[in-house]
Amino acid sequence: MSAAAAIALAALAMTAIVGGRYLISSGAFAFATRVRHPGLYRGLEGQMRREIGWSLASAAIYGVPAGVVAWGWQARGWTRIYTDLHAFPLWYLPVSLFAYLLIHDMWFYWTHRLMHRPWLFRIAHAVHHQSRPPTAWAAMSFHPVEAISGAIVIPALVFLIPIHVAALGLVLAIMTVMGVGNHMGWEMFPRALVHGPAGRWLITATHHEAHHAAYRGNYGLYFRFWDKACGTDIGLGSFAAAGRRERADAHSDG
Numbered sequence: 086m087s088a089a090a091a092i093a094l095a096a097l098a099m100t101a102i103v104g105g106r107y108l109i110s111s112g113a114f115a116f117a118t119r120v121r122h123p124g125l126y127r128g129l130e131g132q133m134r135r136e137i138g139w140s141l142a143s144a145a146i147y148g149v150p151a152g153v154v155a156w157g158w159q160a161r162g163w164t165r166i167y168t169d170l171h172a173f174p175l176w177y178l179p180v181s182l183f184a185y186l187l188i189h190d191m192w193f194y195w196t197h198r199l200m201h202r203p204w205l206f207r208i209a210h211a212v213h214h215q216s217r218p219p220t221a222w223a224a225m226s227f228h229p230v231e232a233i234s235g236a237i238v239i240p241a242l243v244f245l246i247p248i249h250v251a252a253l254g255l256v257l258a259i260m261t262v263m264g265v266g267n268h269m270g271w272e273m274f275p276r277a278l279v280h281g282p283a284g285r286w287l288i289t290a291t292h293h294e295a296h297h298a299a300y301r302g303n304y305g306l307y308f309r310f311w312d313k314a315c316g317t318d319i320g321l322g323s324f325a326a327a328g329r330r331e332r333a334d335a336h337s338d339g
């Protein structure tokens with residue numbers, strides 16, 4: 086097989102993997118939402134269809150650079166992904182994991198803030214904010230321009246910072262779970278974590294909810310560091326509107 090065909094095949098396979106991962110993770114959290122908060126997504130069927138459409142388009146945009154890099158890693162020895170656990174000291178495993186999360190968070194914060202400039206918002210970010218309120222299906226609901234800005238981060242980092250393939254898997258798992266969890270309209274983490282000392286620095290659904298409610302502030306991805314450092318942290322959200330919708334649903338059923 087020619088290199089071009091192998092690259093195309095890898096991009097296609099990665100698109101299928103990213104799309105499948107999205108459908109499984111968002112589907113699982115949407116199901117959990119039906120169980121835990123019945124009626125929360127009532128009346129949002131049209132919006133959810135749009136979210137799924139944009140997310141599957143984003144999966145293709147994420148799949149292409151991931152496929153090219155995966156091919157280069159396997160066929161050409163590109164990237165600094167390693168498989169021998171002892172190629173680096175064991176303490177390096179958590180360090181590399183944190184480095185990836187911190188750098189991705191920084192990239193996300195600044196590109197996200199930029200995308201809230203009116204001229205760029207209309208082009209690149211309005212799609213994501215069309216979800217009012219977002220659901221578990223909105224995890225990858227991005228305009229292609231925004232999807233590209235997100236899709237290049239990890240494929241670029243694997244050229245720069247050595248990471249064990251399992252730690253990389255964990256980075257992607259955290260990215261997926263937080264992407265879905267932060268948009269599903271309720272908090273999955275315990276109150277003690279969200280409102281305790283850890284919650285002052287970690288971003289969960291309660292924090293990102295305030296971003297979607299206010300259209301400004303709380304631009305971070307994993308950590309509140311940049312928001313706090315730059316004065317854009319607007320505190321935790323309340324899910325008040327979601328609660329009202331749920332109660333209305335309970336009344337209309339009963």
Ligand SMILES: [Zn+2]
Binds near residue numbers: 197201210213296
């Ligand atoms: Zn935004």
Ligand SMILES: [Zn+2]
Binds near residue numbers: 213219268293297
């Ligand atoms: Zn969002």
